Amino acid sequence: MTGPSDRVGAVVTGLGTCLPQTVVTNDEVSRHLDTDHAWIHRRTGIDRRRRVSASTGTGDLAVAAGAAALKSAGRDGCDLVLLATTTPDRRCPATAPWVASQLGLAAAAFDLSAVCSGFVYGLTVGASMITAGACDRALVIGADVYSSIVDPDDRTTAVVFGDGAGAVLLERGRTSDPGAVLHTELGSxxxxxxxxxxxxxxxxxxxxxxxxxxxxxxxxxxxxxSVAGKAGWDMADVDAFVGHQANIRILTSVAKRLGLPPERVVSNIADVGNTAAASIPLALADAAAQGRVAAGDRLLLTAFGGGLTWGSAAVVWSGAEPVQEVRA
Known part of the structure; x- marks a missing residue:
């Protein structure tokens, strides 16, 4: 007989990312705006961001990140592809079925729109479907090409957003397994x-x-x-805080209110900017690649985005090695 700490659940087994190869610095962004590198860095913590080429869309980034996550897990397929995005390649149909097709899958596939909270929403939906028995493996992808919807002359947004994609593979397991998604919480x-x-x-x-x-x-x-409390964690138990990479001041303020020291705050916003639904998996992949998170670490994820939407998750890290891809 299993207790409450050992039940059927979803486990993260793979982690993949994709970033465009073109880097746009603050100095380049400032050429059409009344600003400069120092102002952007001070206000946002961003030094550079990535931009796709004219021939690359959200689906292309999602395919690369999804394939990388499958490779990371040593798997060649899944039965659900869930794409969190605000920038689908078409208004109709959804982009996820095309992504699944490009991965060689006939899996169930759909888009999910929760703006910058999209990855946490997707993680929750994928984990819930696995727990309910609706699927055994779910590929959860966050991908956005905000360069397609940002006005390059608007200083409020042009300096902030970057393009990118990140994905995790979830598989059926137990909540006592490494990689377990223990609890999630969503709101709007x-x-x-x-x-x-x-x-x-x-x-x-x-x-x-x-x-x-x-x-x-x-x-x-x-x-x-709230979600840490549901997992039975005190803040002293949290090994890494992986927040949506919206703005370094937001991350710093949230961590301070939670009582988390700077060394437990994961951030890659300086290098990639705000990548919307992709930001949490991209930040997590950077931390894993640098050895900042290890198997068994308790991760506290949280995001906030348009809608307004928000969500958090308590995850025990599996130690999955991230696979990173680059596209034009």
Whole structure:
């Protein structure tokens, strides 16, 4: 007879990422904006970001990241492909079935839109479907090409966002296994939908930065604390805090409110910027590649995005070796 700490659950067995090869520095972004490297770095913590070529779309990045995650896990297939994105290649149909096809899969596949919270939403849905017996393996991909929706002349957004993709493979296991997704928590508040939006009939993303900052810090703190409590963790038990890479000031403020020291905060925002739904798996892959997270470490994930949406997850790291890909 199994107890509450050992039940059927979803386990992370693979981790893959894909970044475009083109690097855009703050100095390059500043050429069309009333700003400079020092201002951007001070306000956001970002030094550079990646941009896709004109021939590369969200689906291309998602395929590369998904294939990398399967390779990381030593698997050649799955029965669910879930793509979290705000920048699908078409309004209709969804991009996920094309991604699955390119991976050689006839799996169930669908897109999920929760903006920067998309990966945590996807992780929750994939883990829940595995636990419910609806599938055995789920490929959860976060991929966004924000260069396709950001106005290059808008300083609020142009300096912040980058393109990229990250993915994990989830498999059926037990909550006592390495890599277990122990608990997740999701939330939303549609009354704040104007804070991060593409207005009706518009082409470009708009963001009310000051209000987003305030809401993000408060909400991410409360959500992260809640999911850690559900996992039975004190903050002293958390080995690594992997927050959505929106802004270094947000990450720092949330970690401080949670009582987490700087050395436990995972951040790669300086190198890739805010990659929306891809940011958490990209940050996690960087940390794993650098040896900052190891098998058995307790990871606290949290994100906040447009909608407004938010979500957090308590995961015990499996020690999966990330596979990283680069595309034009």
């Amino acid at each position: 508040d549609g009354s704040g939908d104007e804070l991060i939006t593409i207005p009706p009939g518009g082409e470009h993303l708009t963001m009310q930065g000051r209000d987003v900052y305030t809401r993000a810090v408060t909400t991410m703190t409360e959500s992260a604390r």
